[in-house]
Amino acid sequence: xxxxxxxxxxxxxxxxxxxxxxxxxxxxxxxxxxxxxxxxxxxxxxxxxxxxxxxxxxxxxxxxxxxxxxxxxxxxxxxxxxxxxxxxxxxxxxxxxxxxxxxxxxxxxxxxxxxxxxxxxxxxxxxxxxxxxxxxxxxxxxxxxxxxxxxxxxxxxxxxxxxxxxxxxxxxxxxxxxxxxxxxxxxxxxxxxxxxxxxxxxxxxxxxxxxxxxxxxxxxxxxxxxxxxxxxxxxxxxxxxxxxxxxxxxxxxxxxxxxxxxxxxxxxxxxxxxxxxxxxxxxxxxxxxxxxxxxxxxxxxxxxxxxxxxx
Amino acid sequence: xxxxxxxxxxxxxxxxxxxxxxxxxxxxxxxxxxxxxxxxxxxxxxxxxxxxxxxxxxxxxxxxxxxxxxxxxxxxxxxxxxxxxxxxxxxxxxxxxxxxxxxxxxxxxxxxxxxxxxxxxxxxxxxxxxxxxxxxxxxxxxxxxxxxxxxxxxxxxxxxxxxxxxxxxxxxxxxxxxxxxxxxxxxxxxxxxxxxxxxxxxxxxxxxxxxxxxxxxxxxxxxxxxxxxxxxxxxxxxxxxxxxxxxxxxxxxxxxxxxxxxxxxxxxxxxxxxxxxxxxxxxxxxxxxxxxx
Numbered sequence: 001x002x003x004x005x006x007x008x009x010x011x012x013x014x015x016x017x018x019x020x021x022x023x024x025x026x027x028x029x030x031x032x033x034x035x036x037x038x039x040x041x042x043x044x045x046x047x048x049x050x051x052x053x054x055x056x057x058x059x060x061x062x063x064x065x066x067x068x069x070x071x072x073x074x075x076x077x078x079x080x081x082x083x084x085x086x087x088x089x090x091x092x093x094x095x096x097x098x099x100x101x102x103x104x105x106x107x108x109x110x111x112x113x114x115x116x117x118x119x120x121x122x123x124x125x126x127x128x129x130x131x132x133x134x135x136x137x138x139x140x141x142x143x144x145x146x147x148x149x150x151x152x153x154x155x156x157x158x159x160x161x162x163x164x165x166x167x168x169x170x171x172x173x174x175x176x177x178x179x180x181x182x183x184x185x186x187x188x189x190x191x192x193x194x195x196x197x198x199x200x201x202x203x204x205x206x207x208x209x210x211x212x213x214x215x216x217x218x219x220x221x222x223x224x225x226x227x228x229x230x231x232x233x234x235x236x237x238x239x240x241x242x243x244x245x246x247x248x249x250x251x252x253x254x255x256x257x258x259x260x261x262x263x264x265x266x267x268x269x270x271x272x273x274x275x276x277x278x279x280x281x282x283x284x285x286x287x288x289x290x291x292x293x294x295x296x297x298x299x300x301x302x303x304x305x306x307x308x309x310x311x
Numbered sequence: 312x313x314x315x316x317x318x319x320x321x322x323x324x325x326x327x328x329x330x331x332x333x334x335x336x337x338x339x340x341x342x343x344x345x346x347x348x349x350x351x352x353x354x355x356x357x358x359x360x361x362x363x364x365x366x367x368x369x370x371x372x373x374x375x376x377x378x379x380x381x382x383x384x385x386x387x388x389x390x391x392x393x394x395x396x397x398x399x400x401x402x403x404x405x406x407x408x409x410x411x412x413x414x415x416x417x418x419x420x421x422x423x424x425x426x427x428x429x430x431x432x433x434x435x436x437x438x439x440x441x442x443x444x445x446x447x448x449x450x451x452x453x454x455x456x457x458x459x460x461x462x463x464x465x466x467x468x469x470x471x472x473x474x475x476x477x478x479x480x481x482x483x484x485x486x487x488x489x490x491x492x493x494x495x496x497x498x499x500x501x502x503x504x505x506x507x508x509x510x511x512x513x514x515x516x517x518x519x520x521x522x523x524x525x526x527x528x529x530x531x532x533x534x535x536x537x538x539x540x541x542x543x544x545x546x547x548x549x550x551x552x553x554x555x556x557x558x559x560x561x562x563x564x565x566x567x568x569x570x571x572x573x574x575x576x577x578x579x580x581x582x583x584x585x586x587x588x589x590x591x592x593x594x595x596x597x598x599x600x601x602x603x604x
Contacts, residue, residue: 014442022458134340138583140534142541143557143575146564150572154565245447252453253538257561268542271457279457290446 008295015287016068020061023276073284074277078270084281087266092285094164095255095262097174099247101182106190106247113190114197115224121202129194136191141250145184145257152180162259181258185250189243196239201232234304241297245290252286334595344587351581355400362394366551374567384569386560392569395551396577402552403581406467407533411525413471418478419521423509425479426486437483443476449535456544463546470535474528481524485517492516519596526589530582537578553578 055063067074073084117129153161159180165173204210205228213223252264259265263282270278335341354361363380370389377384383392425436443451448470455469489495490513498508539545540554548555553574560570592598 011442011445019454022454025458134583134586135579138530138586139579140537140541140554140575140582142538142554143571143578146557146561146571146575150564150568245450249447249449252450253542256542267453268544271453272543283454283457286450287446290450294445 004295004298008291011291012288015291016065016284017061019280019283019287020064021057023280024057024060068284073281076275076278078273078275078278084277087278088263088281088285091261091263091266091282093166094260095248095251095264097167098178098181098185098251098255098260098262099244101175101178102186102189102247102250103244105179105182106186106193109186110190110193110197113194114201115229117194118198118201118205119224126198129198133191133195136187139187141184141188142253142257144187145181145254148180148184149257164258164260164262177258177260181251181254181260184254184257185247188250189246192239192243192246193236196236197232200235201228204228204232207231230304234301237297237301237304241294244293244297248286248289330597331595334591338591338594340587341591344584344591347580347584348588351400351404351584354397355404358397358401362391362397364391364394366390366394366398367549374563374570376567377569383573384567386556386567386570387563392556392573395556396553396574398551399553399556399574400577400581402463402546402550403533403536403578406463406470406536407529410467410470410532410536411474411528413467414474414528415478415521415525417471418475419482419514421475422479422482422484423486423514426483427490427505427509427513433483436479440476440479440483443473444480448473448477448531449538452535452539453542453544456539461544461547463550466536466539466545470532470539473535474532477524477528478521481520482517485520486513489513489516520598523589523593523596523598526585526592530585530589533578533585534582 064074071085073088076082076084076087113129113132117126120126149161152159159176161180163177165177167174210223210228213227218226248263251262252267255262255264256268263286266278267282267286269275270282363382368390370385372381372385373389374387375381375385375389381391381393383396385391386395421436421440425433425440451473452466452469455472456465459465459469486509495508495512498512503511536545536552537554537557540552541558542554543558545554546552556574557571560567560574564571
């Protein structure tokens with residue numbers, strides 16, 4: 001447990017270090033690019049001094065690392081020159097709300113679909129679920145997003161096409177802006193989980209204790225929700241950990257379709273504007289979310305399956 | 312059962328071939344997938360001949376709907392959508408296949424070396440692979456494009472590097488189990504070099520899971536390229552790619568739905584076809600869940 005935690009911290013340090021040095025090796029001079037029109041060699045040198053870019057790479061790294069530990073990620077070098085931490089603090093709740101809602105919607109679809117196709121194996125229902133899962137896995141999330149906008153925002157006008165409203169504005173404004181992007185992100189995730197639940201449930205339903213449960217005279221409902229499903233969920237949970245990563249990378253793309261200024265949009269805009277401090281900060285936060293969601297899944301796994309805790 | 316003419320132990324190739332045929336005949340999804348893939352390959356190869364117009368030629372016939380002259384309509388600059396999608400097929404398939412080819416070569420080399428030699432080399436390689444494994448391939452590709460910049464070559468490099476860990480893991484786990492086989496022991500005892508043992512004796516027997524992984528990866532690479540292009544991190548602003556056509560048309564989807572529908576349909580059909588074929592290969596080659604996505 002402690003070792004796992006230390007491992008996660010080491011991974012984060014490695015990522016931070018890699019990001020720092022890789023961005024320093026970028027071909028081209030970001031300062032020269034920044035001052036493209038306005039700067040002669042003197043201005044460029046002054047700017048570099050101001051940003052500390054004239055010192056040795058390792059001194060820069062030490063300073064950057066120290067600042068990062070104090071929660072200072074520098075300031076944007078583009079447009080408003082806002083502090084990177086402020087930009088990220090505004091973006092994080094958006095991406096997390098979006099991913100969480102996508103997660104919930106995906107489970108609402110996947111759990112019944114998985115149970116249905118496992119209990120009615122090889123029926124028309126099973127085939128339909130399997131085909132829909134294939135479609136869900138093959139549809140690019142940004143395309144699904146565009147289709148949803150065409151149908152539900154442009155034609156039916158049920159939901160807003162773009163933007164974000166914080167939860168403080170009320171539950172419905174918040175939810176209504178998130179439903180379409182969450183469905184776009186959650187679909188592929190839901191397909192993976194439904195397939196996983198199906199195969200895992202089929203495995204469990206074959207086991208001896210299922211026969212015992214039936215012999216005891218338990219109702220099918222009790223057998224499914226009391227015995228079969230909890231056991232079938234164990235392998236599913238590890239996949240949820242992997243698939244959570246899918247939700248975040250989905251959010252990175254889909255936020256750009258719906259003009260939601262979450263981590264994904266901040267990251268992509270940063271790249272397009274060559275705003276390195278912002279890119280660096282966004283990469284760090286996105287990476288941290290992956291590392292710690294993996295950690296949480298590992299811990300959850302131990303809670304659900306006592307055999308793993310004992311080992 | 313008493314077939315003496317064909318001993319499966321000594322004659323595995325015909326057996327494998329008949330298994331391919333037997334599973335394909337039953338698998339309608341795989342048949343459909345193969346047919347769609349063949350159509351797309353033909354479309355890509357003969358794009359200049361099949362396209363009714365120059366994909367970049369602007370006309371005054373802007374955002375006109377589906378017609379005999381423009382079967383899939385035109386975009387906001389009067390460019391023919393069918394011609395643009397056909398040319399986009401070339402980019403998508405080229406990037407999908409070349410990316411996986413590079414990732415496969417590097418990943419397998421790393422996996423074989425790590426699995427066969429063990430020790431500190433294994434530790435070093437696998438620490439890195441595990442680090443990369445913690446992140447989704449697409450996010451790694453975005454990070455790398457942020458560093459290298461956009462453009463055809465950079466997109467291929469970024470996507471290839473992003474997929475290395477998948478192949479390295481498959482190759483390593485296969486090598487670890489094959490290393491203990493008797494015929495590998497025999498090769499070592501006979502004094503064959505390590506390189507020869509690795510490439511002549513171990514690699515061919517690890518091919519099945521690698522083929523399945525490669526098939527799955529091509530579909531992910533195509534999706535990855537489309538996503539990068541859609542975000543403006545792709546090849547360039549002038550080469551028509553499926554992701555870029557969608558990004559260009561995004562602002563006009565309320566007036567011209569075809570701009571939002573057909574390029575995405577092309578992506579979905581290709582990816583779906585590859586997934587169907589991948590599923591069949593997994594079955595035909597008898598590869599269990601050893602392959603991760």
